[in-house]
Each structure stands twice: as C-alpha cells, then as structure tokens.
Amino acid sequence: MPQLITEYKNDKSRDFQSEDCELLLLSENRYFTFAIISEHDQFELLREYKQSDEENFAEFHEKVLEIDPNLKKNFRRVEIGISNKRLALVPGKIFNEGDSQHYLENSAPIWSSDQIMVDTIEQSEIKVVYAFRHSILSRYKHHFANAHAQNALTQYIKGLNKLLNKTTSEHHLFINALYDTMYVVLYRNEELIFANVYEFSTAEDFLYYVMLIFKEFQLDQDTTPTYISGKLDKDSIIHDLLMRYIRQLEFINTLSTDNLNIPGIPAHLYFDLFSLRS
16 A cells, blocks of 8 residues: 655645646656645645555555545646666757667566656757656556646756756756655756766765766855755755765755745755756
C-alpha cells in the first residue's frame, strides 16, 4: 500500500471546485507528489506518497490513483512531470525524430515496455528525449482526460529560464534535489550548456556529482553562483557538505518571488513541482 508521507492543506480555504483548479503531478521512481492550485493561483492541497517495499513501480502508481479521492475529480488543467534519469539532450539543429530511440540508447537503457517521448526547450533549441513506462503513461491519460505530460527536467529548466535575467555572473549552476534523484543544470550567461539527472543514495554521492560539474567545466568554487532547490534545508547533511566546497551557495528563492508558496514552507522546497506550470 502506498504510504502518505506528506500533506499540506490550505486551512483558510473553503471547499474548492476542482473543475476550476489545476492539478500538478510529479511522478518519480518511488514517489508520487501532487498539488492542487485554484483558479486564483492559491495553493489548496499537496500530498506526497512513497512506494512500499511490497509494491512494484506499476502497482504503486496505479494504487495512488485508486485510493486518493482528490485524484478522482475533474480538473481544468492537469500537468504531469515525469522524473527519471533515462533521458538525453539533443541540439535541435541535428535532431531527427526518427532517431529518437538511437539518441537514448547511447545514454540510458530502453525496455520493450517503454514509450519514447520528446520535449522541446524552445529558448535553448534543445530536444529532451526520454523513456517512460507506456502502461503507466496510458493509465495517467485514461485517468485524466486532459493530461499533458512532459519530462520534469524540461519544466524545471523552463522555470529557470524565467530567472536568468536576475543573474549577472558568466556561469551559474542550479541544483535540485528530489528524494533519490537530482537535477544539475549549468548556464553560461543565458545559454544552457549542461543538464542531467543523477540518482544518489548518500550525501557523498550528491556532492560527487556536483563537484564533477565544477571539475568538468573548470568552474571556480569561490565565485560561481550555485542555486539549490528541492528537498534540502540548512540543517541537512547535503547542505553542510555543499557549503564546505562552494562559497556562493544560495537557495533559489533568492532569485524567485513569483513562485507559488505554501504558508510556513520554504519556497525552494517544491520549486520542481510548481515549475510544471512553466
């Protein structure tokens, strides 16, 4: 049975009409997060589920859709973000849709049960090619007639693109932490030059992937602005480790004041989920 691990409710809100609301849904390997946003851009409800050890991937996602009464409603708009590391970024100038599987095979495993999907990051003219379980995607689209699915990294980058005019350094690095995966995105001025998703199990793993980017792109650890978001706080081990090696480390809400907020919850915590609106 899926475990409900997080719930935030808008205590000041009366019963909302779901037909006027947006549903944002973030699908991870072992986690399922959703938020309901009213027509007035007001947060109504957020829940997070974790897969139990007895469930497989498909059973977990099927069961969450079945047991949560809020997901049985109709919504004005449904945005689904698919978060996994099985993806490849391809420059739009050389992209050929017929070669989508080939691009992905060079960087990630593909299974017969997969559907190959392609997103476009318009501002950077980059294609995001990724794989996701066809049966789960079909289940989402059957459950939500108006569902629109994209890779969560695509939407995260689109959210970042709105913040670039607030930075002045040549390079700026963005890091987003989920429960067991992380996004790393690097810009030179306003040009996207690197983006990837990594899986991690320890704080040391997390630090390794971050420092790998500093080394590969010869970034200065004292001067490169690095903005973090997601499941991090100032008391976390990961934050402590990053602070030891990166001097210009800040939470992303120092750049963004427009993102949806949950009262009493740091704005950076669900930047990835709310970026699905980008």
